[in-house]
Amino acid sequence: MEILALVKRVPATDSKIKVAGDGKSIDPQGIEFVLNPYDEFAVEQALKTKEALGGTVTVLTVGGPESQKELRTCLAMGADKAVLMKHEGPELDAHALATVLAAKIEELHPDLVFCGRQAVDTDDAQVGQRLAALLGWSCLSDAGTFELSDGSWTGTRDIEGGKESVKGSLPAVITCNKGLNEPRYPNLKGIMMAKKKPLEECEVQGAENKETLVALTPPPARPEPAILGEGPEAVAVLMDKLKNEAKVL
């Protein structure tokens, strides 16, 4: 089985985000960039699928040359090869990304594509579902469980107040949620082997955005915080505030 995992280099979730002077991007100073946490579940699921059924795992990203580091991490986890679709300059929106990725996927023709539920920078959560629609494939969003059997798949996902069980055909795009599996850590042997695995590069071409970035701003300021007091005695003060100031009771 040919398996593709889509990954992205993003700021670590404990990063402090500061808007840069241009008002349109973030200040990369002091930010540690890592493999998108949800993509770890995608790579792990791809590796588990290969271990069960045989085949090849390819990891792919769209980004600058620095994204090689995250691709090498995936190779160290056990992926067989990596593809870097080179793009620098203004960020591509989900429409543009899905369009260039769909073309590349038609060239690679995998049976299964795994990606993270969302990248924790743009928080778009669009590319996986868009790919399924563009390619005419099935899709499972936010997979919490996933199983393959005889050319079809079943899986579950969280919905409001419960879960739903979904069934679909192959090929498929699966967007992976936390809890789907326990991503492995690359071991020393994996890290050594990753250096010798193929990492192919190509250029992104003909990507066109459907949205124009106007501004990136800090979040709206919260009202001045206040400590009302200590211990259970402060509960009466809190109740007064909730009733008469916030009017939430």
Added chain:
Amino acid sequence: MSNDILVFVEQRDGKIKKASFEALTLGRELASGRGALQAVVVGGSVSGLAPEIAKYGAEKIYTVEADKLAAYSGHGWSEAVAAAVSESSPAVVLFAHTAMGKDLAPRVAALRGTGLVTDATSIVFEGEEIEVTKPVYAGKAYKKVRAAGSPFCVTVRPNSHPAEEAAGAGEVVPIGGPEGDLRDFVQEILAGSGDRIPLQEASVVVSGGRGMKDPEHWKLVEDLAAAFGPGVAAVGASRAVVDAGWRPHSEQVGQTGKVVSPTLYIALGISGAIQHLAGMSTAKYIVAVNKDPEAPIFKVANYGIVGDVFEVVPALTEAVKAAVG
């Protein structure tokens, strides 16, 4: 292209989601003075829902009915909604940012080759152009974008725009469903814990963290949530307690969990790691109980109490019970 606004109305088993009424209300306001509010609803038998949808101002309601569409299918429903988008040719297509909306909207946008902003907190017309704001980096920054071309799709964050009735004509326009087999479909809904309100829809969220010390103490968190009365408060958890296996990931609030915007958020024994703050700092009011006065949670809390959760929470639960009556 018209200046109409098309809203996807989400229903399961004939019950329309509250967040869809919010999206209809927002759609009506956007359409005001420009065009008409239209709606699309998909399912096994949905035309009976038209009067309820018309109450929120829909002039025209596209219905796509088929036995095979009775349960949600991302494939089937996206083709149905995409057909309605072609029929209606709106300026903007709105969805509620729910589990279903998140799965459906990107597929519809891809089928129609349009832009999509997910989890929007504000949508306005700037002259002829639409401008949409959404949180990025889990709310550590906000991005404002302008649509290039139309239609443009947007999923709207639940609880960000209150639903308000205003009658519309509600003319029902049936359109045909997709041909052929469905590539993916829901087989079964596995209900969660009964009458509990979903985390992202609750007006009150009570969350617990490491300071609860042991999963056995979770009853304190649940009792406080229950004190607000049935169907009001949901229970959340910090990443630390989810990673420790005390609570399921479906309850995690934060950057790699759920982002919530309730009217009132109560953090019990949560220090307030940046990861957690990202998931709840758009709550209108934040209450924090923590024994460490230096905990970062107190920097965002409107009302903080420094103290032992095991002493403060039972007292708070009793006080809320008495106030709610």
